[in-house]
Structures are given as structure tokens and as C-alpha cells.
Amino acid sequence: MTTLAIEGLSKTYADGTEALRDMHIVAHSGDIVAILGGSGCGKTTLLRLTAGLDRPSAGTIAIDGQPIEGTHPAISAVFQEPRLLPWLTVGRNIAFGGRRIAGPERQRRVGDLLARIGLAGNGARWPKDLSGGQQQRVAIARALIGRPEILLLDEPFSALDGFTRGSLHELLLDLWQEMRPTILIVTHDVDEAVFLADRVVLMRPRPGRVHETMTIGLPRPRNKLVTEYDITRRNVLRGIDRALAADRATRLGYGAVSPWV
Amino acid sequence: MTIGWLRGWLVALAIPVALGVAWELAVRTGVAPGRLMPPPSRLLHTAAALAASGELQKHVAATMTRVAVGFGVGAVAGTLMGMLTGASETARRLLDPSIQALRAIPSIAWVPIFILWLGIFETSKLALIALGVFFPVYLGMLSAIQSVDRKLVEVGRVFGFSRVGIMLRITWPAVLPTWIASLRSGLGLGFMFVVAAELMGASEGLGYLLLDGQQMGRADSILVAMIVFALLGKASDGVLVALTRPLLRWQDTVRGRL
Numbered sequence: 001m002t003t004l005a006i007e008g009l010s011k012t013y014a015d016g017t018e019a020l021r022d023m024h025i026v027a028h029s030g031d032i033v034a035i036l037g038g039s040g041c042g043k044t045t046l047l048r049l050t051a052g053l054d055r056p057s058a059g060t061i062a063i064d065g066q067p068i069e070g071t072h073p074a075i076s077a078v079f080q081e082p083r084l085l086p087w088l089t090v091g092r093n094i095a096f097g098g099r100r101i102a103g104p105e106r107q108r109r110v111g112d113l114l115a116r117i118g119l120a121g122n123g124a125r126w127p128k129d130l131s132g133g134q135q136q137r138v139a140i141a142r143a144l145i146g147r148p149e150i151l152l153l154d155e156p157f158s159a160l161d162g163f164t165r166g167s168l169h170e171l172l173l174d175l176w177q178e179m180r181p182t183i184l185i186v187t188h189d190v191d192e193a194v195f196l197a198d199r200v201v202l203m204r205p206r207p208g209r210v211h212e213t214m215t216i217g218l219p220r221p222r223n224k225l226v227t228e229y230d231i232t233r234r235n236v237l238r239g240i241d242r243a244l245a246a247d248r249a250t251r252l253g254y255g256a257v258s259p260w261v
Numbered sequence: 262m263t264i265g266w267l268r269g270w271l272v273a274l275a276i277p278v279a280l281g282v283a284w285e286l287a288v289r290t291g292v293a294p295g296r297l298m299p300p301p302s303r304l305l306h307t308a309a310a311l312a313a314s315g316e317l318q319k320h321v322a323a324t325m326t327r328v329a330v331g332f333g334v335g336a337v338a339g340t341l342m343g344m345l346t347g348a349s350e351t352a353r354r355l356l357d358p359s360i361q362a363l364r365a366i367p368s369i370a371w372v373p374i375f376i377l378w379l380g381i382f383e384t385s386k387l388a389l390i391a392l393g394v395f396f397p398v399y400l401g402m403l404s405a406i407q408s409v410d411r412k413l414v415e416v417g418r419v420f421g422f423s424r425v426g427i428m429l430r431i432t433w434p435a436v437l438p439t440w441i442a443s444l445r446s447g448l449g450l451g452f453m454f455v456v457a458a459e460l461m462g463a464s465e466g467l468g469y470l471l472l473d474g475q476q477m478g479r480a481d482s483i484l485v486a487m488i489v490f491a492l493l494g495k496a497s498d499g500v501l502v503a504l505t506r507p508l509l510r511w512q513d514t515v516r517g518r519l
Contacts, residue, residue, distance in 0.1 A: 052419075071421060073421055077419045079415075083416050085430075086513065087435075087437075088511075096416075097420050100421065126510075127511075128511070128512075
């Protein structure tokens, strides 16, 4: 069982920009936690710190109580763009994520994953020959081949059309159900957060911080057409309004008051 | 595929062949004298005579050996130095300004000092060619390393690759296209510099053939040497492209090849 604990995490860049202040997020084993917020509220910074690509100015990231520094074998990531290596075939791109796995087992997993992402028989193709959605599927497979305990997703579906996004949500949930990694997904899409997550962490900007955390109690598999889904979605939207009001209040220098609450 | 290839050749040869035929006719009909600009038949005859006596092969071998050695030394040095300054900020600050200043010196300006330092024989010639090849390869490698996509390097980091692993698995393939392009321009400069080197005093080589033709008033030898240069340059570039093409199959470019 793996718990990811982000405690007191802050990031101030060399130019003095305070990107994140005192973030606290705990994701228990197998949880899907969505980090929801607008542009510039530090979502991507948070994910980069967690992935070990940047160093925090303060605070810790711990896996099962053990603080980690830099990248970690238990953590894998999918970025906003597929970031496939153009000089490797699709199969080799997937295998790239499984550096620590022995050769034959890695090949077996590549074959399995290609089938799971609907690209069986396409392992020898070049990334340039795939559509954007297919490339992102390959990126997901690459991130999962090493069976990571924690999977970080940085707005991985934001550049895709609605149809492709829907099918990738299904794919992600299928793979999650099978492998059960703890998922931290950054998004600005309310629907995506409600459909995928067990909990939604609402962020607000200047500097980026947690505004509130909401639990999504909807049963899985989730149906977007039921009233409960709509109610939950509206609750999250109200939360966003509260975050916006709080941000406005901070900027104007008075206490947090929202017309919506 | 074969028909397209044949058509490509025919199209490429159309203009030189047409010009050659026109010049041949002009000389044969007495419209042009043909003494300083001999017609193709004279050039073929001269080339055949040079080949039959073994002279042409000797000159070609001498020139190609110089280009090969000079290119090899210059390309290896340029690649290594480019890698060093590309990978290390300190090395770049320390070395790059001096190398750029040296690059600004006109190539011919090196000839007298190389002759003084290295003598009139092979070493000075090879040094001049290697120098000519070094700069484009160095510059290509340096700029290629500096423009490697940070996002792809981060992929390597997330999946746990070491600095060396990232160099081998990400940086190297990413710089290959630019590096190969710089090798090609280095090879072109190698041919340019071999002429300069052979003009500064040689007893064999196509550059010698040029100089000898000038001194003897043999326009046909000069033109034969020039045409052989063109053919050799094009052929070696073709070999380089053919050797490196498999490395660049993944490129998503307009033509899909160099």
C-alpha cells in the first residue's frame, strides 16, 4: 500500500515569483486525486515537484512516510503533450518506460499494453504516423509499463477533441482498475475531475495553494447522465466560485465573501 | 521507384548535356575557337589519355586520401569539441569565444603559418583540410546539443535514466540530424580546402593538375580536374547520405530524407 504525502510544499523561483505556498495533499493507495484550478495557479509546478523534475523551496514529498528527493522509481508521469521519442518505434517508446524490467518480461508487457491501448500490431510504427490521441495512448502505456505505484498526469487530455478524450478516460480507468496506481491528475476540466477522481483538490492562484478539498462519492463506473453526477458537478462549480471569490478578496484586501455561499 | 529514379537522373543531366552539345556544335562549326574552352570531346579525350597513363588515378587517389584523412581528423575533433562545449557550460564559456575568433580567420590566411610550422609536405595540407572541416562540424554539434528539447530530456529523467543514459538515449539521437548536416557541409569544405592545400605546393593531386594546367596553358586539363572534383564531391556526399539515411528514418520532414 502506497501513500503519497505532500506536506508544506512551497516553490519560489529564482526571480522571486512565488508559484506555490504551503501545499498539503495526501493521496492514499489507489486513490485518484484531481488537482483542479485555472491557468497559472501552480498545478503544473506541483506535478513537476512531485515528479522530481524541480526542487521545492520548502516542504517534503514522502512515499509511505519516506521523504523523497528527485525522481523516484515508484513515480511515473504522462505529460500534456505525448513527448514520445521520435527516433524510437511505438513499441520501443513503451519499452522506454520499463528500464528496470528484464528484457523478455518487458517485451511481453509491451505486447500486452499495445493490445490494451488498441494498437496491437502497431509496435513497429513511428510516432509521427500516429494521431494525437494514439500518441497519448502510447504515452500512457509507457508510463504504466513499469507498474508505478504513483502515476502523475499533467493535463494529458487537454489537447484532444471531446470524443478522443472520452475514450482515453475510459482507457485510463480500465488500466487503473487493473493496476491500481495512486493517480494525481492535474486538470482545468471540471467534468474530467468529477468523472475520474475520488477527491478534487481545488487550487487558487497568487500564490498557488489549496483552496479546499472535495470528496467525489459517486459510485464507479460513473454515469454522466444521472442526477447525482449533475449535483456533484454543480458542487464542484460552487467550490470554484468560492475559490475565485477568495482570490478576488485577497487581491482587493478584504475578507473572503462570496455571493454564492 | 526505378522509373522515378531514372527520370530524376535524366532531369538532373538535361542542362549539362544540353550545354555540352551546344558547345561542341559551336566549336565544330567554327562559331567558337575552343582553345580556352575546349569542347566536351576534347575533354573526354584528355580524360581518357590521363586515365590510360595512370596519371588521373594517381591524382584522384592523392586528393581523396588527403580529403579522407583531413575530413576524418576534422570531423572527429569538431564532434568531440562540440559535444564538450555543448554539454558543459564551463567548457563553453572557456573555449567557444576563442574557437569563434579562430573561425573568423580566412582559411587561406592559415597557409603560410602551416607551411612554416608543419613544412611544405603532407602534414600542412592535412592540417588545413582538417581545420576547414572542423568549424562547421563543431558549430553544428554545439548548436544541436543546445537545442535538444528539454521536454524529451525530462522524459528520460522521469523514467530514471542517468546523465550518461540520457546522453546516449536522448541527446545523441536528437542531435543526429543536425550533426549529419554539419558533416555534409564539412565534407564540402574539405574539398574546397584540399584545392587550397594542393595549390600551395604539391607534386600530385587534382589541385596540382589544376596548377599544372594553368602553367602549361592546358585548359582541357584544368577543366577535366574541375569536372572530376565535381563528380568526386557529389559521389562522396552521396555516400555520406546513403550511410546515414538509416539513422534518420524516423524524421517527420517534408521529404522524409536529407
